[in-house]
Amino acid sequence: xxxxxxxxxxxxxxxxxxxxxxxxxxxxxxxxxxxxxxxxxxxxxxxxxxxxxxxxxxxxxxxxxxxxxxxxxxxxxxxxxxxxxxxxxxxxxxxxxxxxxxxxxxxxxxxxxxxxxxxxxxxxxxxxxxxxxxxxxxxxxxxxxxxxxxxxxxxxxxxxxxxxxxxxxxxxxxxxxxxxxxxxxxxxxxxxxxxxxxxxxxxxxxxxxxxxxxxxxxxxxxxxxxxxxxxxxxxxxxxxxxxxxxxxxxxxxxxxxxxxxxxxxxxxxxxxxxxxxxxxxxxxxxxxxxxxxxxxxxxxxxxxxxxxxxxxxxxxxxxxxxxxxxxxxxxxxxxxxxxxxxxxxxxxxxxxxxxxxxxxxxxxxxxxxxxxxxxxxxxxxxxxxxxxxxxxxxxxxxxxxxxxxxxxxxxxxxxxxxxxxxxxxxxxxxxxxxxxxxxxxxxxxxxxxxxxxxxxxxxxxxxxxxxxxxxxxxxxxxxxxxxxxxxxxxxxxxxxxxxxxxxxxxxxxxxxxxxx
Numbered sequence: 001x002x003x004x005x006x007x008x009x010x011x012x013x014x015x016x017x018x019x020x021x022x023x024x025x026x027x028x029x030x031x032x033x034x035x036x037x038x039x040x041x042x043x044x045x046x047x048x049x050x051x052x053x054x055x056x057x058x059x060x061x062x063x064x065x066x067x068x069x070x071x072x073x074x075x076x077x078x079x080x081x082x083x084x085x086x087x088x089x090x091x092x093x094x095x096x097x098x099x100x101x102x103x104x105x106x107x108x109x110x111x112x113x114x115x116x117x118x119x120x121x122x123x124x125x126x127x128x129x130x131x132x133x134x135x136x137x138x139x140x141x142x143x144x145x146x147x148x149x150x151x152x153x154x155x156x157x158x159x160x161x162x163x164x165x166x167x168x169x170x171x172x173x174x175x176x177x178x179x180x181x182x183x184x185x186x187x188x189x190x191x192x193x194x195x196x197x198x199x200x201x202x203x204x205x206x207x208x209x210x211x212x213x214x215x216x217x218x219x220x221x222x223x224x225x226x227x228x229x230x231x232x233x234x235x236x237x238x239x240x241x242x243x244x245x246x247x248x249x250x251x252x253x254x255x256x257x258x259x260x261x262x263x264x265x266x267x268x269x270x271x272x273x274x275x276x277x278x279x280x281x282x283x284x285x286x287x288x289x290x291x292x293x294x295x296x297x298x299x300x301x302x303x304x305x306x307x308x309x310x311x312x313x314x315x316x317x318x319x320x321x322x323x324x325x326x327x328x329x330x331x332x333x334x335x336x337x338x339x340x341x342x343x344x345x346x347x348x349x350x351x352x353x354x355x356x357x358x359x360x361x362x363x364x365x366x367x368x369x370x371x372x373x374x375x376x377x378x379x380x381x382x383x384x385x386x387x388x389x390x391x392x393x394x395x396x397x398x399x400x401x402x403x404x405x406x407x408x409x410x411x412x413x414x415x416x417x418x419x420x421x422x423x424x425x426x427x428x429x430x431x432x433x434x435x436x437x438x439x440x441x442x443x444x445x446x447x448x449x450x451x452x453x454x455x456x457x458x459x460x461x462x463x464x465x466x467x468x469x470x471x472x473x474x475x476x477x478x479x480x481x482x483x484x485x486x487x488x489x490x491x492x493x494x495x496x497x498x499x500x501x502x503x504x505x506x507x508x509x510x511x512x513x514x515x516x
Contacts, residue, residue, distance in 0.1 A: 029324045030056055030063035035359045037072070042409050046076040063323075067093070071102040074109055083120070087113040101370065105415070149417055151458040151492055153513055155500035156184035156238065160196045165223060168198060171502065172231045178507035183228050184299055184496060187237045187290070188244065189217045196220065206246045207239075211289035213282050214246045225294045234296040236386065241283060241372065242271035243303040254279050257316075259309040259330045261337045261345035266312045266330075271303060274368050275315035283368075284375040291379030298376055299420060302388035304369060305404040306361045308347075308354075320360060328357050350402060361405035370414045386418030386461055387411050391428075391446045394421055394453070408453055417459065418494060421450055424465040425483055426475065436479065444486035447493055457491030466497050466504045474504040484512045 037052030053069035053076075060066070074089030090109040093102065100106075155175050162168035172183065189195060191205040199208070199218040206215030209222075221237065228235040248254050254276055258269035272279045290298065312328060321327050333354035334347040350358075373385050393400040393408045400406050411419060423446050425439040432439070443462075450460045464483055466475050487493065495513055497506055 029356075030060040030065045031323045031360050031363075032356055033059070034065045034069065035356070035363075037069070038409070041072065041076060044079075046079050050076045067097040067100045068102065070096065071100070071106055074106065078109060078113065081116070083113040083116045087117070149456055149458045152182045152234075152418070152461065152494040152496075153180050154182040154184050154236070154461070154494070154496040155180050155506060156186075156463070156496050156498045158186055158499040159194045160185075160198065160224070161502050162198055164198050165227065168224065169227045169231065172227055172233060175500075175506065176231050176233055178505070179510040179513065180233065180497075180506060182234045182236060182296075183500075184236045184238050185221070185224060185228075187221055188240045188246075188301070190243070203246075207244075207286070207290075209237075209290055209293055211286055213285040213289065214244060221290075221293045221295070229294065236297040236299045236384075237290055237293070237295045238299045238301060239287075239290060240301040241304045241368070242274060243301070244283065244286060245272045248282075255313075256306070256310050257312040258307070259312055261309070261334075261347075262339070264330075269310050273311060273313040273315060274365065275311065275313060275319055277315075280368065280371065283372055287372045287376040288379055291376035291383060295380075295383070297384035297386065297417065298373075299418075300369060300385070300387040302390065302422065304365055304387065305390075305406050306365065307404065308350075308358070308402055311361070316361075316364075319364070320357065323360065324356060326353070333357065355402070358401045358405055362401055362407055362410045365405060366410045366414050369411075373414075384417040386420045387416050388420045388422060388463075391421055391423055391443070394446050394450045395442075408450070412454065418461040419450065419454060419459060420461040420463055420496060421446055422463050422498075423447070423483075423487070424463065424498070426465050426468055430470075440483050440486055443483060444489065447487040448490040451491045451493065457493045459494070460491075461494040461496055462487050463496045463498045467499055467501055474501065477508050480504075480509065481512055484509065488513065 033052055033056040037049045037056065040046075040049035040052060050073050053073050056063065056069045057066050070089065070093045074086045074093060077083075077086035077089060087110060090106040090113065093100065093106045094110075097103070160168050160171070162171055175183065186196075187208045189201075189203075189205050189208065195201060195217070196208070199220055201217050203215040203217050206217045208217055208220050210216055210219045225235050242256065245254060252268055254273055256269040256271050256273050257266050259265075260267050272283075274280065274283075287298070309330075312330075317328055333351055335351060336348040337345055338348070339345050369387065373383075376383055376385075389408060389411065390400060390404055390406060392403065393406050393411070397407055397409070400408075408419065423443040425436070425443050428434070428442060429436060429439045432442075434442075447460065447462055450462075451457045454460055464480060464487070466480055467473070468475060484495070487495075497504075497509075500506070
């Protein structure tokens, strides 16, 4: 009996020793370490950030985040003008991770460090790094080998109104005469949305280019791109990601999963599960086929987000568990969910574990974006990329990562050419219940903060609303001019007028964005 009791006690003692805070050390989760170190980096606390990245490398040497941490240590040293240390770290990264995601950036970091060391030996002062910089591209702007981002004035077309290609060409030439240099063309079709007027649809949803990875509504992209280029403009293809589940909407295993606060159950949500291998393969094929067309760039639609109650799919849960050691579960994420008078559900607050999950989702989505950009560049290495961002991603980091799993800093790590901020003042007036002047002032603040964070105003693509969504009426010219005036006070940012419609002639605004 005594031996039996002793055995039980030994087992219990061994079990207690491995529990957090009860005799054993709490397990180290690489995602938490990496996010904490990145926050220190963006706050300019580079020495502390290095300590965080170093702890990750030593504690979890097999994590996929080790390669990013190695690169970030080099970047932190570069920010502190410790060029010898930066040079060593970038070289170590290339040695240890010759196929890593940061190879080009590390090579650029080596060139920049070598140039600064030569200038230092000659007694020349080092030029300052712009702003706080981005984790992926801060050193790129320091070399002449990397071209400067072009400032763009864009018309974003939800649909083209010309009844045939001749009318489309006339409209494009009018855009050229108005001073527009880029057409952002919608190359996807959601069921029920208005189609480009001149198409001959084969399906009621899908895409407007040839591919086997989605239903093809009509293969028009090449013809429109030829017209755009012939008229002296460039064209960006505007495409979906999560919501590109055309033709596969009924397959539950490919669908995102959300938590229903009313039923307290997990159920299918709109859009793809981006953690499913088959889904990623399909999207890669879609982007690879899109890259084969004569386009100049691709704009990611604003569906590359996950809301605060998405994604609880089995694949996402497994990937998170492998990295953090615990399963995502609504019971440990949301504090006091409640139903508002409107019938919508909200939560009073979130737990620390929720924030870990939200940051992880943000990082995962940006890794998907990077994967899709690489697929498109297999077909066209010269493609440029923009990503649609909610204005909260610029103004309020916590709200953006909590509500959308989206952050400006997370996007900047992937080195997009353009950060398209959806600065829709009329929509903001309705959402926040504020007056026109307050909404315009808010959009100006978005522009200011975006330019400050990104550094190059040309990379900030401010999206200006020119049509009232509800009444489908063009906005007054003077109102749009006030938005432009306030936004452009903070630099020559790129512009996109949304949506481009014939009823709002952009030629009336030409003098508001050009200096001649």
